[in-house]
Amino acid sequence: MKEQDSEKVSVLYKVKKFLTTPQGIVAALLVASVVITGLVYLITTTKILHVGWKILHAPTMLLLNILPVLLMLLLLFFLTKKLFFSVSVTGVVLIFFAIADRIKVSMRQEPLLPTDLTLVKEVAAILQTFPIYQLVLIGVMLVLFVVLLVLSFKKSKSVTLAAAPRIVGIILVIVCAFGANQLWYADKARYDAYPTVDNPYFQVNQYNTRGMIYSFLHQFNITQMEAPEGYDATYFAEKENVKWAAPEGKEYPHIIMIMGEAFSDLSENEHLDFTGYRDPLQNFKAICADENAVSGHIAVANFGGGTSNTEYDVLTGCATRYLDSSLPSYNFIHSDFDGMPRQLGLLGYETLSIHPGYAWFYNRQNVYPDLGFETCYFLEDSFDLATQGIGGYINEEVTMDKIIETLDTHIQEKDTPLFSFTVTIQNHGPYEKKYGTLPANFSTDVELDENQTDLLTQYFQGVIDADEQIGRLKEYAENSQEPIVLVYFGDHLPGFSNGMEFFDLLDYPINANGTPEEQLAVYETPFFIWQNDSAKAMSDAKANAEAMNVPELISSQFLGTTMLDLLEIDCRSPLYALNNELRKELPVCAKNIYVDREGNYTEAISEEQQEMVRTIKNWQYYKLFDEKLS
DSSP states (O other), rough: OHHHHHHHHHHHHHHHHOOOOOOOHHHHHHHHHHHHHHHHHHHHHHHHHHHHHHHHHHHHHHHHHHHHHHHHHHHHHHHOOOOHHHHHHHHHHHHHHHHHHHHHHHHHHHOOGGGGGOOHHHHHHTTTTTTTHHHHHHHHHHHHHHHHHHOOOOOSSSSOOOHHHHHHHHHHHHHHHHHHHIIIIHHHHHHSSOSSSSSSTTTHHHHHHHHHHHHHHHHHTTTTOOOOOOOOHHHHHHOOOOOOOOOOOOOOEEEEEEEEEEEEEEEETEEEOTTSSSSHHHHHHHHSTTTTTTEEEEEEESSSSOOOHHHHHHSSOGGGGOOOOOOOOGGOOOOOOOOOHHHHHHEEEEEEEEEESOTTTHHHHHHHHTTSSSSSEEHHHHHOOOHHHHTTEEEEHHHHHHHHHHHHHHHOOSSSOOEEEEETTTSSSSOTTTTTSOOOEEEEOOOOOOOHHHHHHHHHHHHHHHHHHHHHHHHHHHSSSOOOOEEEEEOOOOOTTTTTHHHHHHTOOTTTOHHHHHHHHHHHHEEEEEEEEEHHOOOOOOHHHHHTOOOOOEGGHHHHHHHHHHHHHHOHHHHHHHHHHHHHHHHHEEOOOOOTTTTOOEEEEOOOHHHHHHHHHHHHHHHIIIOOOO
C-alpha cells in the first residue's frame, strides 16, 4: 500500500511540475477550453446527439466556440499568472451565462443576447417578483460562484513569468481576438451558412446547434443598426414633405387602447373545461361577438416577453421584426417620433399614457413623450405598490380605475377627443404561487401534476381579473353618451417556467419547429376593436372591416393603422397609407413567414410585395434615425 501511495504522490508531483512548464500550461489551457465549451453545449443544447452529428459535418463551428474560451483563458493567465484561477473564472462566467440562457429559453423561447446585459434594471425589477425559494436558489448559486473564485485565487499558485512575455502575450491575445472577431464572428454569411437542428429561422435552434458562445459573439457584432441596402433618406424626406391640413369640422371618438400583459386565449382549448367555473374570457368573448366589434389575432414579435416591442409596433406602424436587431425597439427612439399619438394630436386629440410600472422600464419615461404623449402616468407618481399590488404588480382593478378616472375627467373638462393608451402589468410572470394558494378554476382530461395545475390556475386567475375589468370598461362606455372606441390586445403569450410543456401536453397547435401555421401561432395574441353606439354613428368599424375584407390575423404593426382606417380617421402620415396597402396584400409579415390576402401561409412573396416590404423597412430606418420633426 505504501508503494502505491508513493507512486500516486510521484505522479501528482510530476503533473504539478509539468503544469509549471510552458508545454504543460498550454496543454492545460487547451484541455480546459474544450471541457468548458463542452459543458456550455451540454447545458444549453437539448438535442445533443443531433447537434453532434451537425458538428461532425461542420467542425469549424465547434472551433469557433472553443477559440473565445481559449483566448479568455490566455488573457486571464497572462494578467494573473494563476492557471487554476484563470480556468475557474472562465468556467464560472460561461457556465453562469449558459444557465441564464437555458432559463431564458424555457420562459421566453429566446436565447441569451448581448443586449440583455443592457437591461440590468429591468431584470432586477422582474426578479423581485420571483418566489422566495427561487430567489434563494439564485442567491446560493451566486454565493457558491463567488466562494469558488475566491478559493481558486487563494489556492492557485502563481507561475514564474517575466514581465516582457506577459505583456507580449496580452497584446497577442487582444490582436488575435480582434482579428478573429472581424474575420469570423462578424461574418453574417458564414454564420448563416452553418447548419441547425430543426427550423433554421428560430434563434434558439441557431444557438443550440452553432453554440451559445459563437452565437452570442455573432449577435454582439450585429446589434448595431446599419442603413438597409439601397436606402435613400432624400426619397423618404420627399415622401414625408406633404401638404396637409386637418379636416375642418370633423368630430372624432375617444379612443381607449389597452395592451394586456400576457393576455391570451389559451383557455380556448379542447382539453380545458370551465363548466362550473368562470370562463376566463367571459367578457372578452362577449365583446368579440358583439355587432359593434371587430376582432381577431395579431402576430407579435416576441414570445413570453418583449412587451415594449408590441407597443412599438402598434403605436408607430413600424415593425420590430424589420429592425434586424436584438435590442428592444424602444432603444432606438431618442427624439420626437412621428407615431400614432403625435398623428392623433395633429387632429386635435389629447393624448395620455398609463403604465403602472416603473417609468424607467424600457425607458418609457422618455419614449412616451417622444411618441407624442402629452401626459404620462407611471408607478412612481400615480400608484402605490404596497397597497395596490397583487402578485408583485399593480392590480387590474386599480389600473382600470385610472383609465376610467382620466377619461371621466377629460370628458368633464375638455371638448376634445382623448387618445388613452394603457399597458397593464398585473399578470406578468413568473406564475409559481403568484396569487397565493388558489382553488381550482378549470378541469381537464389531461393528467397534470400539482405544479402544472397550479401554474395554469395562477395564470388563468390573472386573465379572469383582466377580463372582469374589460367588462367594467365596456359597461362604462355603453352607458356614456360620448363616442368611445375600445381597443384591447395582448402583448405576447405567457412565458411559463416549464417552457413549451403546456403547449405539447394540451395539444395546442403551437410549435416553433412545426408547420408555418404552428410557428406563427407562437406569436399570436387576441384583439378586439369595439365602439359604442355614439362612436358607431360616426363610422361603422364592423361594416368597414367587412367592406375592406380585413382578415382575422394581422401583424401587430398593422393594428393601429387598421383601427384608424376602420374609424375613417385620416392622418397626415403617408407611411400609414402604405402600411394599409401592404396589409391588404400581406396581412401578416413575419421574419420568414407571410400570410397573403387569401389566407395562404408562404415563405415566398412576389417581387412587387418584396418591394413594398423593403420600402416600409427603409422608411422605418428613416423615421428612427434621419427624420427631423419641426
